Amino acid sequence: MTTRVLVPSGVLGLGFDQAALERGVALSPDIICIDGGSTDSGPFSLGAGQSKYSRAATKSEWRSLMQARAQAGVPLVIGTAGTCGTDSTVDWMYDITVELAQELGQSLRIARLYSQQPTARVAEALKAGRIAPLPPAPEIRLDDLTNIVALAGAEQIQAALATGADIVIAGRTTDTATIAALPLSRGDAAGGVWHGAKIAECGALCSTNPTSGVIMVDFDQTGFTVEPLADGARCTPHSVSAHMLYENSDPFRLYEPGGYLDVTGARYAALDDRRVRVEGSSWVPGPYTVKLEGARIAGYQTTILAILRNTHYAQNAQAWVDRLTGFLQAEITTRMSLDPADYGLEFRLIGVNGALGPLENRTGTPVEVGVLGIVTARTQAEAAEIGKLINPFVLHYPLTDDEELPTFAFPYSPATTDRGPLYEFALNHVMALDDPMSAFRLTVTEVTP
Template identity: 90%
Template sequence: MPTRVLVPSGVLGLGFDHAALMRGVAMRPDIICIDGGSTDSGPFSLGAGVSKYSRAATKSEWRSLMRARAEAGVPLVIGTAGTCGTDSTVDWMYDITTELAAELGQSLKIARLYSGQPVERIAEAMTAGRIAALPAAPAIALEGLANIVALAGAEQIQAALATGADIVIAGRTTDTATIAALPLSRGDAAGGAWHGAKIAECGALCSTNPTSGVIMVDFDETGFTVEPLADSAACTPHSVSAHMLYENSDPFILYEPGGHLDVTGARYAALDGRRVRVEGSRWLPGPYTVKLEGARVAGYQTTILAILRNAHYAANAQAWVDRLSGFLAREIETRMGLAPADYGLEFRLIGVNGALGPLENRCGDPVEVGVLGIVTARSQAEAAEIGKLINPFVLHYPLTDDEELPTFAFPYSPATTDRGALYEFALNHVMHLDDPMAAFRIEVTQIGAEVPA
């Protein structure tokens, strides 16, 4: 019998096709797996230990999945809970689960897999030579790190499932680990398990209708079969094979804890108009390492936004910003005693080069330009003070000395916004483990009504 894994979506919080989900439940899956995380929006979630996704959206979708789990009678697993997988976001997801269990009248055994790493553990591993840098990794400086997590693999998910949990809420995991864990524990082909998990990690992104969300993957002793469950979606050899390019530096190699996947010899075949069969993927065991991620406060920010609509200023926005920047640097040093090295002041021209900077290839002059000023300083009070100092000049500063004082538009009042802490990624390393569970812990809790003996 194949191991059947139902994946409702690429991430909890972005939605999925509910009819397709129920179609999947009717197909009797062995497990339901979904990812909860992303580093797409940068290091803030990890540094602050909070989810970037709405609690309301998360709870709404998790309610549907908890109902689906109860109907299917199989485990429900979420990896990288709360975007970043810190201990605090695992507990955040656990609180949502307990709320829903009470509302739905469900009695559940919940396993929480924690991936948070104390600084002392990382320091000891460094001393023992068990930390290795990945390409372009920063030098390790443990002081001031807000949160450190290790990416769990299949072994840690298997340990959580072995508790008999109805729901597993995992901290930071690799995107594939939750999906590969059960097929691997059942003896399905390791190459197929890891490859199929990579294809399924983002739900229907491997199909012709990426936003439909729900897919089913059947794993067995020679490979896997993938099928989208929305009426409007289909998998093709092209859509499936292309997913190895997604968030992966090598389209043929994928590194995971304990080895790597090689799909050089993989063969993709359409079984019909919706399903694709894949065989020939190989798993090559290696040293057991887990990736480390960490974030620290890099400063505090205040922003200011003005809009240029005067044709003369819109056409010469970059020259205006260059002149303004020099003037403001002198004003800040004179009035606040801060040299340019003590803070950051950046202007981004929305509609000119706000996204691509000097790489922008633009034709013609814009009708209007948004001027976004970003102040970064050592404290929020200092950033806010700089923001207030530059405010009147962002509103009125002239392009040349011999022209009238202009007035631009502020889209809101006050014109400045204090953004709080700015975080930066501070770890891109791997840690060698002799025991896969040495850097992780599991807590099991029974919630809801008592289960009769």
Template identity: 80%
Template sequence: MSTRVLVPSGVLGLGFDRAALSRGLGLKPDIIAIDGGSTDSGPWSLGAGESKYSRAATKSEWRTLMQARAEAGVPLIIGTAGTCGADATVDWMYALTAEIAAELGMTLKVARLYCQQPAERLVQALEAGQITPLTPAPEISADALRAMTNIVALGGVEQVQAALATGADIVICGRVTDTATIAALPLARGDHAGAAWHGAKIAECGALCSTNPTSGVIMVDFDTTGFTVEAMAETALCTPHSVSAHMLYENSDPFQLYEPGGYLDVRGARYTALDARRVRVEGSTWVPGAYTVKLEGARAAGYQTTILAVLRQQHYVTNAQIWADKLHAYLTGQITERMGLTPPDYTLEFRLIGTNGALGSLENRTGQPVEVGVLGIVTAASQALASEIGKLINPFVLHYPLTEDEELPTFAFPYSPATTDRGPLYEFALNHILALDDPMSAFRLTVSEVG
């Protein structure tokens, strides 16, 4: 048995080469699989239960893929719908699908895999010893679980296979591992287990495993001894280097990858160039183990207001960190004097963009920028409080002098008002695994017709 999986892009909403997609369709894939999200951009999407990608971009690309599915006559599947895979984003993706189906005059069977976890279910699992921390992981309790806005479990191939087994034209998955949607069909059809998982890992980000990462589209052929990967864009090549290097991507161990029910071991993998475009991989192994699924959760950790100013006077650019430290100390005193607040009632942070805005104290590069952006971040228990502190610090961020014996400086606010209320701040609050006797026991599957 062999299985051909077409992967249009690393994620829906990022774009792909339409000509390459057409070329892939011409090779008659057995399934079209694409990812819908990840935790790459931080906890906001999971905390809020919203997609980070624009609705317009998502709809445009999904419409193209729905038309491609109709042309190929094969299932179309998306994993981690709406960036985070919460129930709300699965429903968002389902509504888009129904809308497009109506516009195109399609009648489709759609399966939805829901992966969100009720807090009370996890409280019972915690008390039963079925939840284990990974490293690192925060301490959790029943109250901590109940305080989280959204919790999802990462499904594997078993949950995806159950959705495909419904005969659905389109499968919309909540949070699943990046590899699950690609490996599910090859494994169900009896292809080599190590190859299925390894090929899925290589293909998870589309053409990132090629010499032209932005082209998006790749094809993976799975069989009983290995897999072959080829980029579909004319300008993209898969080489042993580009393919093998992807095991390093988002993976702490370049030789092992843990998934629900075991782990992939690629220490024996051999990468062979079949020609300038294609790479053949054999020798990967799948090691079965206890069936666990990873848990991801987010909770509100306060509310934020930001303020942005720009230092351009050379005296201040040169001494930006000294100025920011003095300003921070002064404002801490002012907030105490005028509002009666002290940390941890709030936090105030200044990041110097152009100096150490990304790495803070870990920055080891030096240089002299023309200007330095000063980003002030206020975090407090309510938006009203964060906003009030933002207004209090506003005039000092605009005029505060470096020394007492110089003229009062004026810095630049790039927009007005200078402060922006960002709303709730979310943080990740789970890095644990949940043991399951039945892979479907923590997941829900719904099948319906649209169009």
């Protein structure tokens, strides 16, 4: 039996080729699967329980996918809903779905798979020795985590599909789980399924036209075939095999709940100028563990931005920042009675080393330099107070004692911006489960216009 999986895009909210989606629906897929996010953008979404993507963009694209699902008559599945897959973002995605069901006149069975973990469950597993670190893992401190999620695998998605759901909205999942679930349940080759799911996780990123989004993957008893559906897009053995390197430290192994994929023996063959056939991958069963992700508030931030255009200062920006930093730390200690260990003060030179800092190895002569000051403190009020204290000096501080006071440019007023809480990742561990569903829960709702 062949299982045909339509993947419209690497993530909901970034767009896809509508004509390619329609072409995919016409090819009679067995399921439509899309990812809703990841940890790529940092810990904020997980810490705050918010989606990084626009609700308007999400709703617009989800409308197209709900219409495609209705036309194809197959399940529609989204994993890691709302970027981070917390309970709040699953419910956010559910609200959008219900809203669209009313607008489109669709009667639906919607399954919500929740991945968020209560602190007590994780603490109990830790005490029982069922949690192990993934290097580099921070020391576990559970008392101040704002959100903890476990990454669901194929088994949890299969349980959601078994409810007869038209739409599955899943919390945090592995990137491959939604794609792998149906073909695994239908008996397709496990090695080929997990490998094909890895290749398809980011949509057309495995093709020569990565922004087109839409691809189709056919799974069977010996492997898989992948084809991009946008005009002009092609999959090649190189573009497909290269995707094993994407977000993966080992190009031959990919760990999932219950084992790992081994592609050492994989063979890639071009069937024509668009399609690639892959066989020879294997699945190695192992203990059933799920990865845990958690985030906590690490402080509160205020930023300030100034622009140096004077040639003397632009060419000596680092020396100016070094001198300014020492002066400001002394001022903060004197005026606010704060030790440097109580707060953070960092300046990044946009146009010089803003991305890489001391690792920057390119040199040049910029016309202007943006000086981004980042204050991190224990409370927002404290960070804002430090921002106001340093404001006049960021605007006027001289490079040397014998110079007249310079005046730089603030691009907006007020020059400081309160950013709110700063989150940090606080878990990078796996938790062993005897029952794959023991750390997850399902809710099924019937929606009628």
